Amino acid sequence: MSKILIVxxxxxxxxxxxTFLQKKEYDVSTxxxxxxxxxxxxxxxxxxxxxxxxxxxxxxITLLDDIQSKNSETQxxxxxxxxxxxxxxxxIKQGAFDYVSKPFNPDTILQxxxxxxxxxxxxxxxxxxxxxxxxxxxxxxxxxxxxxxxASKKLNEYVALVAPTRMSVLVIGDSGTGKExxxxxxxxxxxxxxxxxxxxxxxxxxxxxxxxxxxGHIKGSFxxxxxxxxxxxxxxxxxxxxxxEIGNLSYELQVQLLRALQERxxxxxxxxxxxxxxxRVIAATNEDLxxxxxxGEFREDLYHRLNEFSIKVPPLKDRVExxxxxxxxxxxxxxxxxxxxxxxxxxxxLETFKKYDWPGNLRELKNIVKRSVLLSQSDxxxxxxxxxxxxxxxxxxxxxxxxxxxxxxxxxxxxxxxxANGNKAKAARMLSIDRKTLYNKLKQxxxxx
Numbered sequence: 101m102s103k104i105l106i107v108x109x110x111x112x113x114x115x116x117x118x119t120f121l122q123k124k125e126y127d128v129s130t131x132x133x134x135x136x137x138x139x140x141x142x143x144x145x146x147x148x149x150x151x152x153x154x155x156x157x158x159x160x161i162t163l164l165d166d167i168q169s170k171n172s173e174t175q176x177x178x179x180x181x182x183x184x185x186x187x188x189x190x191x192i193k194q195g196a197f198d199y200v201s202k203p204f205n206p207d208t209i210l211q212x213x214x215x216x217x218x219x220x221x222x223x224x225x226x227x228x229x230x231x232x233x234x235x236x237x238x239x240x241x242x243x244x245x246x247x248x249x250x251a252s253k254k255l256n257e258y259v260a261l262v263a264p265t266r267m268s269v270l271v272i273g274d275s276g277t278g279k280e281x282x283x284x285x286x287x288x289x290x291x292x293x294x295x296x297x298x299x300x301x302x303x304x305x306x307x308x309x310x311x312x313x314x315x316g317h318i319k320g321s322f323x324x325x326x327x328x329x330x331x332x333x334x335x336x337x338x339x340x341x342x343x344x345e346i347g348n349l350s351y352e353l354q355v356q357l358l359r360a361l362q363e364r365x366x367x368x369x370x371x372x373x374x375x376x377x378x379x380r381v382i383a384a385t386n387e388d389l390x391x392x393x394x395x396g397e398f399r400e401d402l403y404h405r406l407n408e409f410s411i412k413v414p415p416l417k418d419r420v421e422x423x424x425x426x427x428x429x430x431x432x433x434x435x436x437x438x439x440x441x442x443x444x445x446x447x448x449x450l451e452t453f454k455k456y457d458w459p460g461n462l463r464e465l466k467n468i469v470k471r472s473v474l475l476s477q478s479d480x481x482x483x484x485x486x487x488x489x490x491x492x493x494x495x496x497x498x499x500x501x502x503x504x505x506x507x508x509x510x511x512x513x514x515x516x517x518x519x520a521n522g523n524k525a526k527a528a529r530m531l532s533i534d535r536k537t538l539y540n541k542l543k544q545x546x547x548x549x
Contacts, residue, residue, distance in 0.1 A: 134158035273413030276463030295339030321370020
């Protein structure tokens with residue numbers, strides 16, 4: 101199976117081209133910048149590199165030198181939306197196989213690839229499912245999209261900086277921003293990467309059994325302790341213990357946690373034997389722990405122990421440049437999980453996504469994409485499959501269409517009717533109400549159609 105690398109900063113276009121080529125039985129990887137492409141070229145060998153001539157961090161043509169120095173047999177096809185003959189000629193002079201001007205017919209790029217590979221266009225084997233297979237399946241739960249926005253670059257720099265150290269890390273961010281991913285990323289590139297990564301939701305542990313959950317217990321130590329239990333500290337020994345929503349810990353458990361971190365020893369409930377533990381703690385919170393310290397709800401000594409280095413995870417609304425990168429990633433994941441083959445997002449959906457504030461951050465985006473993939477009857481996600489609260493959340497002034505959240509009901513009703521060309525059922529859907537409610541409102545405001 102021939103390997104192709106697509107280097108393209110237009111995420112939606114890149115995803116559609118990738119899906120098209122996968123259906124033609126190619127093994128396809130993607131890079132959204134020149135830097136990312138160079139890293140992939142250094143790690144893997146590709147038969148074909150399809151690169152945009154304009155990239156965010158470099159000229160696509162200069163990528164030729166890196167490709168040819170790694171493997172002179174790799175064929176490079178340049179894609180340009182500018183149709184500049186001189187640029188295309190220069191690319192070919194420098195060793196590119198050919199160039200194609202965007203927009204292009206998919207069959208055109210396919211023919212160019214086949215010529216570059218010098219393969220027969222007739223299929224020699226029975227068609228199989230697009231190769232979203234093992235690599236994506238294995239990576240989907242273990243890797244994620246780093247992002248290309250300034251906020252993401254700073255986040256990634258901090259992760260790379262602190263990962264090799266022994267420092268405790270406090271990850272701060274709103275719910276759904278991907279704090280556990282950040283913690284996991286730190287672990288994976290740390291010196292403890294081959295040891296356990298144990299994630300604990302501190303808010304989900306009942307106070308009565310918290311000590312047992314963290315430090316373990318021995319059989320018979322309390323009612324219901326029918327067997328010995330290994331706690332989270334011992335399970336993470338040698339590796340990383342991730343404490344999510346650390347602010348939810350009771351004050352009593354905060355004391356026990358601090359002692360365990362300071363002494364690097366734990367004592368299971370009911371036992372007189374101490375167990376030495378060597379763990380790195382990464383904690384996460386969506387609240388202001390410094391304020392909790394001031395109010396006496398969180399121990400100051402524990403706060404400083406956990407906060408040797410802090411990382412702020414930005415909300416999705418501050419990472420607009422990454423939005424479609426994440427959406428495409430979730431699309432790929434959802435296709436695999438639901439056994440669907442949705443190619444991409446309609447232009448109107450892309451615009452709606454960009455205008456929406458995403459209060460639930462990445463978690464909300466993932467759920468919306470997954471739901472849309474499930475409901476889609478075509479190969480594109482369209483407005484019809486989006487929930488109403490998102491589909492019409494962005495008005496010209498980013499106001500919602502929620503009738504009862506806005507004082508100017510009449511204006512919203514008239515606007516919805518105009519956009520729906522007088523179709524009351526469609527207008528009702530835009531307003532997130534049923535038709536009966538809309539009819540009552542029309543009567544109330546004496547609107548006749």
